[in-house]
Structures are given as C-alpha cells and as structure tokens.
Amino acid sequence: MSHNFIDRFCQQDSFVHRLDARVKILLVLVFLLVQVSTPPPHVHSFVVYAGLLLWATALARIPAGPVLGRAALVLPFSAFVALGLPFMHGGETVAVFGLHLSRSGLWLLFGATVKAMLAATAVILLMATTPFGRLLNALRHLGVPLFFIDILAMTQRYLSLLMGEATRLRRAAIARGYAPKWLPQSVIIGRLAGNLFLRSYERAERVYGAMRLRGYRGLLLSTPLGPLGRTE
C-alpha cells in the first residue's frame, strides 16, 4: 500500500496534466455525481462513462492496468451486497447456477459495483495527473478553508514517513516471532501503535519548533493561481 504509485505519474507531461487543477476537480465531481445517479439498467450509459475514462487515461498517457487494480478495492463491499441478494424482495427471480436470485437485486449488485469502480478510476486519474500541492492549492481557490488545506498538506507530507515507520515497527515485531492468530494478541499491535503515537507527537513538537523558528504564526502561505486559460 504505497501511494508513490500514484505520485509516480504526476511528473509526466500531457494535455491532462497541464489542465488547471480547478477544472479537473470540477470535471471529476460532475462526472461522479452524474454517473452515481444513473439507474443501473441503463447499461449503455455506463459503457459511455467507461469510454470517457479510457479516453482520458489514454490522453494522460497512463497505463490502465495498475489503475484498474487499484479500483478493485471496492470488491469486498460488493460481496457484502451479493450476500443480501437472495433476501431481496424483488418480484422476478433469475436462476443462476441453480440459485433463484432476485432480478432487481442483481441489477443493484451490478450497478453498485460498476459505479464504485468507475468512481475510483476517475479519482485515481485525477490524482495521477495532479501533484498533491497543486490539488490543494486548487481546493483552496475553490473555497475550502485554509485551516483544512494546511492540515491536509502537512498530513500528506508526514504520511509516507509514518507509514514507513509503522511498516518498520511491524517488521521488527515479526522478526521477533510475532505471528498473531487470535484477537487478544492484538495488544502487541496496540503497543506498536502507542509507540507510533509517541513518535508522531514528538515529531509534531519538533516540526512545530522548527516552523516557529522560520516565522510560522498559524497559517501556511500558498501561491496564487492565474486566471483560467483558453484550453480550459
């Protein structure tokens, strides 16, 4: 679970990469809202949505394989819905592998899964073509309060650091023979987490000290954005 995966593509150059981040955010939001509110039996609209995404992916010169792999994270939730299928009270039933399943339930499963995959792909595409700093700057210019932007920026900065630290703590525990099988053994995880919290809190104090020395008084500075160009 490394997020360098997405970052890697941010450094490329393409039409999509150059597009103003504000426009990209709004486009993705509109896309999400439209596709999520499409009723599942409209299969052709989903084909159009998928085509749009493929076109954008090709335009951004990003390989489709890893993007789809990442979007498959929604499948466990689909399994949860699939579990409920036989109990759906949706009139007609369809025989699948000798089981009588409700037709409306199957549409529901199809719709939710496809929508979730499409949405995840759109978000990944946005993140893979926009460096995080530019995304935050655009969000700020779209009206998100500066307090949040600052927290988001700093969280993202320390994320990979702390995730690395968590991975090392876990690896150290495994190297010492930690192979948990049942619940009470998660106390060990708790101790690791406690250790991690102390490390991150003390890091916050050090960082804050350093920030104070450099003149920080409460809010970070951000670069202004120019007006939208003709391409947008």
Place this chain on the structure above:
Amino acid sequence: MHIPDGFVSGAINSTTAVVSVVALAVSVARAKRELRDKAFAVPLLATVAAFVFAAQMLNFPIGGGTSGHFLGAVTAAALLGPWSACIVLSVVLLLQALLFGDGGITALGSNILNMGVVAGILTYPLLRGLRAVLPVGRKGYFLAAAVTSWTSIVLAAGCCAFMLALSGTSPLGLALPAMVGTHAVIGIGEALITVAVLTAVVKARPDIVPAWAQLDSTPRPRSANRKVSGLAAAGLVLAAVLALFASPFASSAPDGLERVAEKQGFLAAASETPVWTRSLFPDYRVKTVASEQAATGLAGLIGTMLVFACGYLAIRFLVREPDTREPSNE
C-alpha cells in the same frame, strides 16, 4: 466500513454531507478554542491524522483467518478532545478516498458521519460519563476508554448498515446483524489497542493526556452534580444504541393492553376513532423511509432523543440549583 461510491443513495449522501459539513464547521470552531496553543493546532492535528492513517495499516487478527483494523476515533478523542478527533478522522477519510480509493468521494459525507461524527464526537459523552461513574484512577480511566472504543466501532458499523438499508442496497435484517456482529469482534481489538496506546502515552508523556493531569493528582471528591450528568450521558448513549439496534427486532406481537383490547373487541373501536390523527411516527415508523426495520429503528432513535430532551428541559426548569458554589454552566 469505508463505503465506496454507488452503494448509498444520493438522498442519503447529500443529507449526510450537509450534516458532516455542519459538524466539521462546529468542530473547527470548538477545536480552535480548546487547543492550548492555536498555532500548534495545524502540526498537531496533521501528525495525529498521519498517525491514525498509519496505525490503520496495522491489521490485527480477528480469528478465522480474517483481520480487522484500528479506527482510532476514541484514541484521538481521548487525547485531543472530540472536536479535534472529528477533524482528524475527516482528514484521514478524505486522504484515503483521494490517495487510496478507500471509500468514495460522493460517499464522503456518509463516511465522515459514521466514523468522525458518530465514533468521534457522539461517543465522547459516554467516555465522560463512564469516567464520572467508574472509580477514579488508572483502572477506571482505561475501562472507560475500552468500553467507549468498543461502542464507537459498533455504533459506526450500525450506522453504516442503516445507510445501506435506507438506500435499499442491502436489507437491514441482513446488513445490521452482519455489520454489528463482525464489528462487535473488531471492537474488542479496537478497545485493546486504544488502551495500549493510552497506556504508552500516559507512561511516557502524561502531560499530553488532558484527563490524566486531573487523575494523577490526589483524587478529590467529585461534586454529585457531575456524577449525575455523567450518568445521564451514559444512559442516553445506551438508550440510543438500544433504540437504534434493538427496536427493529423487537417482538411484533401485540403488547398486553393491545391483546386485551383485541379480546374485548375495543381495539377496532380505538383504531377507528384515533385520538391523535397526525402522529409524528404512526406505529413507530418514519413514513418516508422504505425499509420497514430501518424506519422503526430511526423512529426509536428520534423518539429517544426527543424524550431525553423533554426530560432534560423539564428538569432544568423545575429544579433550581442553589447558587452557593462557583458559577458553572451545567
């Protein structure tokens, strides 16, 4: 528990988004007021958010080869207060949706409501209440934290099931037992981890645990007033849990009076001439909601809250406190 896009209906997502935005605005205002050093707020909340994010990667076994992971809402609430906890969880959820595709963007409102507002803010009165009721000291403090973090997971999972049921994605009779059942076990892991984190922090840096400063000094007798309000808060949370989760599965058989009425034949008469024609929740159900059980649970929750509010207001007005002690807003 991270709901992806497309699993919850637009109506629910927009409602929860509005509620979450309001809750966040309140949280920011309160957190800014509560944190001692205002400028420290940004680095502090950011590192704690990064911590919660990283700690969620540490899976723990729940038996049968499956694993659960830490949520961290109560840990954050115990260390930073409920308002900051809500901000931290929201930041984590937004980043998870953006960077990892974990949870949807349109479902962000629902996810923040479940894990930030319900697990982070709404369970805080329970933590305070339990601490007021349980014996002062280490054991009481950790026990309160453990019970609260278990409750936070189960409550958040229950709300998630309700959202799925209200959207018609999964029937409540299946979603609620499945979600609450698995999370009742995951909640134990959450409780163990919360206690372990708090133990480590109390040992190494007792100065940053707000509650510990008061706990560690010589235990002083608490005023009866605080104990009562703590008991009330704990009772309210318990009643809400029961109303939400137990009422849909209560027996649908007529109660004693209804049965007698049926036998004596005056039930028909009663239903023909209703005393109150415009009941808020006819037969304990919220009308606009499709799923029958979800509707019952929701009506139970709203009813409980209304009854509590009425009782609270009545007591506030009827019982006048003697103004001998220092002025307090309770």
